[in-house]
Amino acid sequence: MMKGLAEHLSATLEDIRADGLEKHEMAIGSSQSGRVKVGGREMVNLCANNYLGLADDPEVVAASVAALEKYGSGMASVRFICGTHELHKQLEATIARYLDKDDAILFGSCFDANGGIFETLLGPDDAIISDTLNHASIIDGVRLSKARRFRFATSDMDDLETQLKIASAEGTRFKLIVTDGVFSMDGYIAKLPEICDLAERHNAAVMIDDCHATGHLGEKGKGTPALTGAGNRVDIVSGTFGKTLGGAMGGFIAGPQPVIDILRQRARPYLFSNALPPAVAAGAIKAIEIAEAADDRRETLARHTNRFRTALTDAGFDLVPGETPIIPVMLYDATKAGAMASALQQRGVLVSAFSFPVVPREKARIRTQMSAALTDDDITAAIDAFVAARRELETVR
Known part of the structure; x- marks a missing residue:
């Protein structure tokens, strides 16, 4: 009874993959924090909603x-x-x-x-x-x-x-x-x-x-x-x-x-x-x-936000303007956003690419999110990784 529906769903999934819109889950093997373990590797975490670092407090x-x-x-x-x-x-x-x-x-x-x-x-x-x-x-x-x-x-x-x-x-x-x-x-x-x-x-x-x-x-x-x-x-x-x-x-x-x-x-x-x-x-x-009572954590979060946004802007990345800890890095093309996310993950920075239907078509991005759980060294590593990943992808093209 499911044969026709299953075939239809399989074809739809193939279209999703062909358009570069398939979403993959990453299994974390640690607590949610500024650094997490994925597949045994420790990575700087730029994609959690853990703004004050309370998830493992x-x-x-x-x-x-x-x-x-x-x-x-x-x-x-x-x-x-x-x-x-x-x-x-x-x-x-x-x-x-x-x-x-x-x-x-x-x-x-x-x-x-x-x-x-x-x-x-x-x-x-x-x-x-x-x-x-x-x-x-x-x-x-x-x-x-x-x-x-x-x-x-x-x-x-x-x-x-x-x-x-x-x-x-x-x-x-x-x-x-x-x-x-x-x-x-x-x-x-x-x-x-x-x-x-x-x-x-x-x-x-x-x-x-x-x-x-x-x-x-x-x-x-x-x-x-x-x-x-x-x-x-x-x-x-x-x-x-x-x-x-x-x-x-x-x-x-x-x-x-x-x-x-x-x-x-x-x-x-x-x-x-x-x-x-x-x-x-x-x-x-x-x-x-x-x-x-966490003014100290909010100050750390604001410092990370300002530093990361300023550094990526100075490096020529296209960012959505704003003042919150949500800092979208615009790639526009879903395939490019996916490639950038993969390149960053290879460099030890955990990010996710967002594309349709989560965001409008041709508005694909990597949404980075700052956290008070991050250290200054984590922010430095993330900035360096973004610059290096972009350089690598431009060379490949």
């Missing part, structure tokens, strides 16, 4: 181990049956306090959080106005909603206002603007104060996905609202514990009490997914505690 690990030993592997239940642990409630209270929101709710991932919020909050009489470069989880979540969909060009405030006016003219009841706080493939920071100005002018709410900001950007790592001065003008924040805040797994929504309460009643990924393991919750609680 001894205090975070100790908190997780203690919870694992005390509470076991997992809850074997969804939250509303018998899957809610006291650590879940503590983590929700911690993230709400940290981000200055009424309350928070946990999900298995931020993908689940973004997948469950829109259909829960909004109906066919409402409007979602979404940035065109928003994360795939937002795009999929919006598709699940019956709300009317509007898109605005990335960080284009004139276009955003146009879409808000159209939504109002069409008689929509409630309007929600949604944007990434930091766009994960480019490192852009959303224009949150301007977005909030327009939201107030046109009676709309504002939601951000702050996965690539919470913990390491802004005062005390409180993310892009703190970094940009938008503060509590942002109504709803989705985020993750799988990046800066411990690197394990789990996502959240933080916001007004009625939003959180209705999500507990109706958000399908929350209602029908197993609860986070207590060990993960305990590690995330400790990670937030560390991140809130």
